[in-house]
Amino acid sequence: MAVFNQVEFDNHEQVVFCADEASGLKAIIAVHSTKLGPAVGGCRLWHYAKDEDAVYDVLRLSKGMTYKNAVARLPFGGGKSVIIGDAKEIKSEALFRAFGKHLERLGGSYYSAEDVNITTGDVMMMHKETNYVLGLEGKSGNPSPFTALGTFLGIKAAYQHKHGHQDLAGVKVAVQGLGAVAYGLCKYLHEVGAELFVTDINQASIDRVVNDFGATAVGIDEIYDLDVDVYAPCALGATVNDNTIPRIKANIIAGCANNQLAESRHGEILREKGVLYAPDYVINAGGIINVYYETKPDGYNEVDATKHVEGIYDTLTEIFARSESEQKSTHIIADELAQEIIEQGL
Incomplete structure (x- = not known):
């Protein structure tokens, strides 16, 4: 699976494949651009038919976030992440904490948040391992x-x-x-x-x-x-x-x-x-506009x-x-x- 040949690859700055055997985590993080600021975009949990579909989705969504954040005039670049699996079966604190550890390793180039099949509660579990998440309960909350x-x-x-x-x-x-x-x-x-x-x-x-x-x-x-x-x-x-x-x-x-x-x-x-x-x-x-105000x-x-x-x-x-x-x-x-x-x- 050649990422560079993907139709949705648009000179993304970084594409990271994440795995954790103990929790069953399989995820992809795509940082499209950090020109206006750290890449920000939600995490989607989806049961993709094949890995190539997940790559296609995360590349396309992350570029969309670059444009979304720019037109909304936010000091954010664009990024996105996907966790591969059935939300009804794989969700666990261990899974989200493992994902949080991967976010932490990126050192702030990408901040995640809730998206399809991800709740603010799930984000709070990621937050136990990293500060590189937004949309936190008690702050901007549910977007x-x-x-x-x-x-x-x-x-x-x-x-x-x-x-x-x-x-x-x-x-x-x-x-x-x-x-x-x-x-x-x-x-x-x-x-x-x-x-x-x-x-x-x-x-x-x-x-x-x-x-x-x-x-x-x-x-x-x-x-x-x-x-x-x-x-x-x-x-x-x-x-x-x-x-x-x-x-x-x-x-x-x-x-x-x-x-x-x-x-x-x-x-x-x-x-x-x-x-x-x-x-x-x-x-x-x-x-994403609402989430931005959490960073003020x-x-x-x-x-x-x-x-x-x-x-x-x-x-x-x-x-x-x-x-x-x-x-x-x-x-x-x-x-x-x-x-x-x-x-x-x-």
Whole structure:
């Protein structure tokens, strides 16, 4: 398995393979860039079909974090980590402490945090072995509510750009994936009168949103065919692809999932179809913004963190306007904005 030949390898500064026989830990840490500061990005625990899939994921996600942190104007570089395995089977204090020891060996070039299948409690177990973790209980804590807020505001910004107003009452939104962030997003949408259509691989998650917010449950594959205004991908990535684009009827795609476009060219296809796409690493930056405020010398301040998250609305408004004036897809404009910030500094 040649990392340098991986399609997602982008001159990453460091890729580290970690193992611990006693706890069963198998993990990969990817540091994409430390130009703006130490690499920061969450740890994902996933049952990858093969090791190559894990490498692909961590390389792609870590580059995304470089761009996410830059556009959010955070003094962080980009990194990510993945632990390979079934979350229902391998989680243990020994596993997370072993992972914490590997983080410690990197000496601060990378800080980890919670992500898919990783809780703040898991991060606290890593913290027993290292200080190179963020999103700690008693400090910034769970980032999910802030990611949900940013995603909701991003949908409002997209609707404002597309329709000239941001009143979401009666607007039909298809939400794919109902994890902690998506639940918070559904709550915000329900409170402003949006009509929700939801799906998830976990029936309990569906039932909760249906019961709490009057959402309509649909099949996993049916979500793409709905006649809705907004498609909100909130599960894993690459759901906007050659197979789904012809089926998606929404004229706005805005959700909290990472790496929503299967390939870069899909962003241009969306633009040509008149679909407004909110670049994923811009709209879902609320969590990492909140985590940043944990690092402030005077301590975490939720009011300041929330104000910064609210800036996602303005950033997306700028990206949408530049996309229209320059006749480029929104994800290309976002990438160019990130590259400008990385080159020029914050």
